[in-house]
Amino acid sequence: MVQFFRELFDYNLECNQKLAQMIVSLQEQLPEKVIGLYSHILDAHQIWNNRIHAREKTFGVWQIHDTTDFINLDLKNYRHSLSILESSDLTQVINYKNSTGRHFNSSIRDIIFHVINHSTYHRAQIAIEFRQNNLDPLMTDYIMMKR
Template sequence: MKQFFIELFDYNHQCNLKLCEAFVENQDKVSEKAIKIFNHLLNAHQIWNSRILQKEISTSVWEIRPLYDLEEIEINNHNQSLEILNSKTLDEKIHYSNTKGQKFSNNILDILFHIINHSTYHRGQIASDFRQNGLEPIVTDFIVYKRQ
């Protein structure tokens, strides 16, 4: 199971790196909405990693960061997710509070799947927004990743 998650996070990482490049190359055409969604995607990944690793959360879920910082944030997110996969058991329960202060517990497997699912969902929104703004969406289908 861990190997499958390592592959999913590599897929996620490759997609996000392509988006980082697209945002920088097309910054004059990318909408504020797409920038907001991509920052949210990266911020949420960072927050979930911090919760699992019991580190201080250093960003808010809707914080907007400079386009040129997004690639470094993505790389750090990816590396932390791999650290989690290499050092934690997937059935370990994580106790955390959400941004509203509500307390929850979930196992690491569910949280990691949520990160992947959440990222895929928002990349779909970004693809739609790109098309509406005259940009060709990045191909982020998992099966395309597998064919490479």
């Protein structure tokens, strides 16, 4: 299971890194919503990592980042996730509070799957924004990476 999640995080990293490069190169042509959505991908990933294994001050849920920081923040999230995969019992249930202060319990396995799924969801929203601005979106289908 760890190897499968590692592959998913590799996929997530590849997509996010390419998308970050596109955003930086096309920034003048993109609506602010794209910056907000990509920042949110980074924020949520870092927040979930910190819920499992706190390392640093947690980002805000919709904290906006400078596009020049996108690549490094994504790499930092990726490395933290791999560290969690290598050092955790994925069936372990952790207790955490969400952004509104409600308490929940989830397995590490479910949380790390959520991180991947959440990123995919918001990359799709970014793809729509690209299309609405007459730009070709990045192809980020998982199966295309596996081919």
